[in-house]
Amino acid sequence: MRPFTYERATSPAAAAAAVERNPGARFIAGGTNLLDLMKLEIETPVQLVDVNGLKLDSVEPTPDGGLRIGALVRNTDLAADPRVRRDYGVLSRALLAGASGQLRNKATTAGNLLQRTRCPYFYDTGQPCNKRQPGSGCAAIGGFSRQLAVIGGSDACIATHPSDMAVAMRALDATVETVRPDGAVRTIPVADLHRLPGDTPQIETALEHGELITAVALPKPAGGAQIYRKVRDRASYAFALVSVAAIVQPDGSGRVALGGVAPKPWRVEAAEAEMPRGAKAVAARLLAGAKPTDDNAFKLPLVERTLGAVLAEAKG
Numbered sequence: 001m002r003p004f005t006y007e008r009a010t011s012p013a014a015a016a017a018a019v020e021r022n023p024g025a026r027f028i029a030g031g032t033n034l035l036d037l038m039k040l041e042i043e044t045p046v047q048l049v050d051v052n053g054l055k056l057d058s059v060e061p062t063p064d065g066g067l068r069i070g071a072l073v074r075n076t077d078l079a080a081d082p083r084v085r086r087d088y089g090v091l092s093r094a095l096l097a098g099a100s101g102q103l104r105n106k107a108t109t110a111g112n113l114l115q116r117t118r119c120p121y122f123y124d125t126g127q128p129c130n131k132r133q134p135g136s137g138c139a140a141i142g143g144f145s146r147q148l149a150v151i152g153g154s155d156a157c158i159a160t161h162p163s164d165m166a167v168a169m170r171a172l173d174a175t176v177e178t179v180r181p182d183g184a185v186r187t188i189p190v191a192d193l194h195r196l197p198g199d200t201p202q203i204e205t206a207l208e209h210g211e212l213i214t215a216v217a218l219p220k221p222a223g224g225a226q227i228y229r230k231v232r233d234r235a236s237y238a239f240a241l242v243s244v245a246a247i248v249q250p251d252g253s254g255r256v257a258l259g260g261v262a263p264k265p266w267r268v269e270a271a272e273a274e275m276p277r278g279a280k281a282v283a284a285r286l287l288a289g290a291k292p293t294d295d296n297a298f299k300l301p302l303v304e305r306t307l308g309a310v311l312a313e314a315k316g
């Protein structure tokens with residue numbers, strides 16, 4: 001690990017300004033992703049700005065009947081919140097499907113959204129990776145790509161986004177609240193937070209350097225049956241091969257987002273019109289234009305079957 005300086009931020013605006021001043025600075029929250037990346041010298045920040053003391057760790061009701069989740073709310077606490085369990089079951093279930101109990105005790109809402117890909121070549125500094133080292137190439141294309149994206153990738157990168165929580169937030173139409181280094185606040189639909197790789201896979205989000213996530217807002221409860229189903233190689237401590245977050249209304253309409261298949265939580269609103277016609281029709285619209293590799297073509301039928309199981313569970 002390379003040497004770095006460390007400071008505790010005293011306010012959200014001060015945290016944002018401290019990171020903005022130094023191109024090599026990073027926020028640190030739970031540290032469960034960033035510290036691993038630093039030990040492997042994939043991330044080499046020269047300054048860490050600790051945001052844990054910013055009192056962004058509560059879940060509050062909003063005037064429009066929704067919930068505002070502080071950026072520092074731990075994954076364990078969010079999953080256990082009675083309002084989340086009652087009104088946003090898909091979110092609670094997605095959180096509990098992620099990582100392990102110990103990790104969820106440390107992991108934060110913002111850190112979870114901003115965790116980086118688990119592409120094995122991103123972690124292997126002996127391999128070319130356009131995301132880690134722009135312009136070096138992509139070892140995954142033509143390499144081992146079982147875990148990687150079947151849709152939304154590019155000739156430069158086919159990494160998937162690893163978060164379970166983000167997939168549920170996409171289905172719930174969540175909005176991210178931020179503070180910029182000049183103190184201005186803005187809101188970003190979670191749909192627009194993560195970018196597709198295109199020619200610049202190293203630019204992963206719509207955030208500016210130094211822009212701090214302060215909260216995630218959920219709209220008023222959508223009702224319906226809320227299900228999160230994650231298919232993975234092991235029952236614990238494993239990232240999704242495919243996951244489905246679904247909100248299904250009694251008349252069969254609803255919303256569906258996928259994890260494990262794309263560089264961002266994958267939702268195609270037009271596909272949801274097909275929900276009353278069943279999983280095959282929805283999956284066909286969701287995955288139109290997919291470009292799987294030989295290693296991960298199995299994800300296409302797996303999406304259809306997982307979605308079928310979710311819709312059957314919702315009916316039941």
Ligand SMILES: Cc1cc2nc3c(=O)[nH]c(=O)nc-3n(C[C@H](O)[C@H](O)[C@H](O)COP(=O)(O)OP(=O)(O)OC[C@H]3O[C@@H](n4cnc5c(N)ncnc54)[C@H](O)[C@@H]3O)c2cc1C
Pocket residue numbers: 026027028029030031032033034035036051071097098099100103106107108109110111112113114115162163164165211212213214237238239240
């Ligand atoms: C063994 C293992 C298994 C895992 N399995 C899963 C899994 O199955 N599913 C899953 O979803 N996740 C899984 N995870 C990932 C885990 O959920 C993330 O590491 C965690 O959510 C990151 O949160 P954090 O607070 O620790 O982030 P940190 O590591 O502190 O930060 C992550 C990134 O977010 C930035 N950041 C943090 N807070 C803010 C903020 N407020 N504003 C702007 N930027 C910020 C940091 O600068 C950094 O770039 C696993 C992790 C491990 C180690």
Ligand code: SF4
Pocket residue numbers: 117119120121122128129130131132137138139140141148156157158159201
């Ligand atoms: S898929 Fe993306 S993260 Fe993986 S090696 Fe290629 S460029 Fe790097």
